[in-house]
Amino acid sequence: MIAGLPARLLAFPALLLAHLLALVPAQAAEPVPQVVLIQDSGWMEPFLTADGSQFRPLVEALAAAARAPGGTIAVAAFDQDGQVPGRTSPRILYEGPYDAARVRAAVAGIDLPRKASGAYADADLDGALVGAIRLALRGRAGVIWMVTNNKNAPGNDPAVARNTAAFYAALRNSDAITRIVAYPVRMPLKGRTFSEGGFVVYGIGYGAAGGQALDAALAGAPMRALFSHPPVRIKPLLAGGLALRFEGFDGGGLRAVTENGVLVVRGADAARGAALRLTGRLHNGLYPQRVVDARLSLTWTEIGAQAGLSEEAGLAEDAALAKAAIAPARIEGIAPGADSGPLSAVLTLPPVPRPPGLAGLLAGRRTVDGTLSLRLADLRLALDPAFLERVRPIFASSLLTGRGDTIGDAAGQGTGQAAGQAAGNTAVEGRLPDLFLDFKSVSETAVTLPVRIEAEFSPWPLIGASAGALALAGAAGAGAAAGMRARTLTVMLGSFPKRATLKPFRPLVLRAPDGSRWRVRAGLWGPARATRLADAEPGARA
Structure with a gap:
């Protein structure tokens, strides 16, 4: 039975929770603590007393599956603090490194406390959350596994609804609570007083490190083996739930491959552009929501362009280089864990101009x-009918939803089988905790896929420029060689011819038969020139 605190005291837990949420660290240097928090109020009586109940073994298995190597775990029970003489709520039964025997003893110690009147204790979810953060986590990041059935007894204090609504509001709105999932567990049992169909296990990640630890536990084989169905995704609702997966490519010479989650397109001709046709599907990783229908549109956004010589080549541009389109324009009826029908996407790559100058000649490709x-x-999202049918026994009787109301039984009044099933599903949906229905506020989302396009420039301009440079270099080399080659020429020293070996532009002094001296200089071609020297000038030779 859930009972609330008096109205004048409701503000205190809310303020305390807000203070604790503000103190949570963003990261943890060591494994975060885990808390298994079990409701022990009157509505839990069948699970704790019925013959053959597998409730305690499941709680022990939950603690074993949630434990992190090197971390600590706490087992605690909660009802409503101050109702049971001589004990507080939550009540920590074990805290320390995981030890199967001690955890088993702690779970065995969960009882059904009674108020001074002799009635079973009620439960306070908001107070349990605050207490777990304050006492077990001590304000640090961690994971809280809350085992509860959230039920409300008729005639309880009206503050119950407000108190439980505050619990849901804290889960939904607090930035410090980063991750929430729920496992509805079917376990029909009949106790001495009540009969129940099941309960809910909430996984609550407190702080960034707590959310990461919760994700790690959910992905682990022990947790996946413990529960036969995926957890209900509550927070964040859509993050990572939908994924665009491409499975076929047709690009006329283009090559496309997915590497580390990035679609890499290679072989695009930068000068001509290209059109890459992709076939893919939208995967619905949400649970238990099915995609009823949605309108589709595909867009391309360039987030940067760079190449090996991008700074020198001036390749950084803001203009979009590609456009995208998708067909069909609408999808419908994607069940949880299923794929849509084939989607055809076209990614159009327009020509990419080669940068001017030498940098453009050297650029082999552009990466976008x-x-x-x-x-x-x-x-439009809706709960999967198979999920509603599975959880019907769990939420068959009155449940406090968090909306401040107690829902009665209204199932199955349709005129036919299909109508009756639809009415029954509607009734079950109305009994679910309010958190399970947050998806109804979602009307739009986007699925993104990183893409890298490697556009290649033709090598022929570089080859032509290189050939021209080599020709010029060869001509220069030939000229240099010619400039160093000596020639044997006949030089007229006045009226006397004389044979001499001359190097271009290197003067030589010769003596004529009559004793006169001449300075002789040859060019690259043509005859040599001779200039008579005065008798006083030195350096003449025969």
Whole structure:
């Protein structure tokens, strides 16, 4: 039975929770603590007393599956603090490194406390959350596993609804609570007083490190083996739930491959552009929501362009280089864990101009990084009928939903089998905790895929420029060689011819038969020139 605190005291837990949430660290240097928090109020009586109940073994298995190597774990029970003489709530039964025997003893110690009147204790979810953060986590990041059935007894204090609504509001709105999932567990049992169909296990990540630890536990084999169905995704609702997966490519010579989550397109001709046709599907990783329908549109956004010589080549540009389109324009009926029908996407790559100057000749390719965004507009999500049918026994009787109301039984009044099933599903949906229905506020989302395009420039301009440079270099080399080659020429020294070996532009002094001296200089071609020297000038030779 859930009972609330008096109205004048409701503000205190809320303020304390807000203070604790503000103190949570963003990161943890060591494994975060885990807390298994079990409700022990009256509505839990069948799970704790019925013959053959597997409730305690499941709680022990939950603690074993949640434990992190090197971390600590606490086992605690909660009802409503101050109702049971001589004990507080939550009550920590074990805290320390995981030890199967001690955890088993702690779980065995969970009882059904009674108020002074002799009635079973009620439960306070908000107070349990605050207490777990304050006492077990001590304000640090961690994971809280809350085992509860959230039920409300008729005639309870009206503050119960407000108190439980505050619990849901804290889960939904607090930035410090980063991750929430829920496992509805079917376990029909009949106790001495009550009969129940099941309960809910909430996984609550407190702080950034707590959310990461919760994700790690959910991905682990022990947790996946413990529960036969995926957890209900509550917070964040859509993050990572939908994924665009490409499975076929047709690019006329283009090559596309997915590397580390990035679609890499190679072989695009920068001068001509290209069109890459992709076939893919939208995967619905949400649970238990199915995609009823949505309008699709695909856009390309360039987030940067760079190449090996991008700074020198001036390749950084803001203009978009590609456009995208997708067909069909609408999808519908994607069940949890299923894929949509085939989607055809076209990514158009226009020509990429070669940068001017020497840098352009040296550029072999241009790498463009961008994002394909698949936008889902007019999105409608609904709970999967198979999920509603499975959880019907768990939520068959009155449940406090968090909306401040107690829902009665209204199932199955349709005129036919299908109508009766639809009415029954509607009734079950109305009994779910309010958190399970947050998806109804979502009407739009986007799925993104990083893309890298490697556009290649033709090597022929570089080859031509290189050949021209080599020709010039060869001509220069030939000229230099010619400039160093000596020639044997006949030189007229006045009226006397004389044979001499001359190097271009290197003067030589010769003596004529009559004793006169001449300075002789030859060019690259043509005859040599001779100039008579005065008798006083030195350096003449025969």
